[in-house]
Amino acid sequence: MVTRISPAKAVVTGGVQSLNTGSRRQVRSLPPVNAEPTSPLEGATIVVLGGTSGLGLATAELAVARGAGRVVIGGRDRDRLAAALALLGPTAEGRQVDGSGEAAIKDFLTGIGPFDHLLVTPSKLVPTAVVDADADAVRPAMDLRFWAAFHASRHAAPLLRPDGSITLMSGIAGTRPMAREAVAGASCAAVEALMRSLVSELAPIRCNVLSPGYVDTPLLDGFFGAARDTKVAAIAGQLPGRRIGSPAEVADAALFLMGNHYMNGHVLTIDGGHTLV
Numbered sequence: 001m002v003t004r005i006s007p008a009k010a011v012v013t014g015g016v017q018s019l020n021t022g023s024r025r026q027v028r029s030l031p032p033v034n035a036e037p038t039s040p041l042e043g044a045t046i047v048v049l050g051g052t053s054g055l056g057l058a059t060a061e062l063a064v065a066r067g068a069g070r071v072v073i074g075g076r077d078r079d080r081l082a083a084a085l086a087l088l089g090p091t092a093e094g095r096q097v098d099g100s101g102e103a104a105i106k107d108f109l110t111g112i113g114p115f116d117h118l119l120v121t122p123s124k125l126v127p128t129a130v131v132d133a134d135a136d137a138v139r140p141a142m143d144l145r146f147w148a149a150f151h152a153s154r155h156a157a158p159l160l161r162p163d164g165s166i167t168l169m170s171g172i173a174g175t176r177p178m179a180r181e182a183v184a185g186a187s188c189a190a191v192e193a194l195m196r197s198l199v200s201e202l203a204p205i206r207c208n209v210l211s212p213g214y215v216d217t218p219l220l221d222g223f224f225g226a227a228r229d230t231k232v233a234a235i236a237g238q239l240p241g242r243r244i245g246s247p248a249e250v251a252d253a254a255l256f257l258m259g260n261h262y263m264n265g266h267v268l269t270i271d272g273g274h275t276l277v
């Protein structure tokens, strides 16, 4: 007879760890690891600042599918927010918020109350060569990603549960220089440096960064304009897998960072091998 175990309940026991402390051996229990990669987020409250489109929305969608108890998304555009909430269903709620201002971020987060995990995605891209740049025009590309991450992290800290996490968003431009993307790259590197300091400052709350390569989201519409399809095809042709990423693949990585309680202080690159070619 085969006994079926509900996947949501299946766990791999952590067993015991022997600590060799000289003459005496201490044995302590290790936390169990869920056999279902989705279960650590079951019932959790997950907040996505910049969750009405692209990677943030895909993460919210996957969190709902994996049993999150409450998913709260934020973005500036009212119609986009309404469309995202209609897609996500009753587990989700949303608030309009402009992540370029500290007061608005604070209001957004404190209005939610205690929560488990935070993902911060807003950024602005202003592609330009350094030597040609109008510094005032390009400054928002530096400011939005960094300061949204900074303010969201500091105002989330008192609200996050101790076993919770913060995931910030960078991009491979931070480590793999790209033409006309010096400022985007610098903003990504700044967020990665911020995260490393937050790990100590906010402990035991975990902090990580997700660094995607090209992913098929509405961001690419604005980035490439009318040339989008041609540009994406050209990029895809250079990648080992001959395609760019899907939002769901990045969402899966975001939920891994939230759900695995030993992931702390890392930049997780998900780029189909782009940084190697």
Ligand SMILES: NC(=O)c1ccc[n+]([C@@H]2O[C@H](COP(=O)([O-])OP(=O)(O)OC[C@H]3O[C@@H](n4cnc5c(N)ncnc54)[C@H](OP(=O)(O)O)[C@@H]3O)[C@@H](O)[C@H]2O)c1
Pocket: 049, 050, 051, 052, 053, 054, 055, 056, 074, 075, 076, 077, 078, 080, 097, 098, 099, 100, 121, 122, 123, 124, 144, 145, 169, 170, 171, 172, 211, 212, 213, 214, 215, 216, 217, 218, 219, 220
């Ligand atoms: N897609 C890629 O290929 C790729 C590659 C590397 C890195 N990334 C990074 O991944 C992150 C998400 O990108 P995506 O592709 O998901 O972009 P997206 O589809 O354009 O989504 C961006 C989200 O952020 C929100 N947002 C933008 N500015 C905001 C602000 N000032 N305040 C609050 N919310 C704001 C947008 O809603 P509203 O506009 O309504 O506010 C939307 O919900 C970005 O940091 C991006 O740089 C993306």
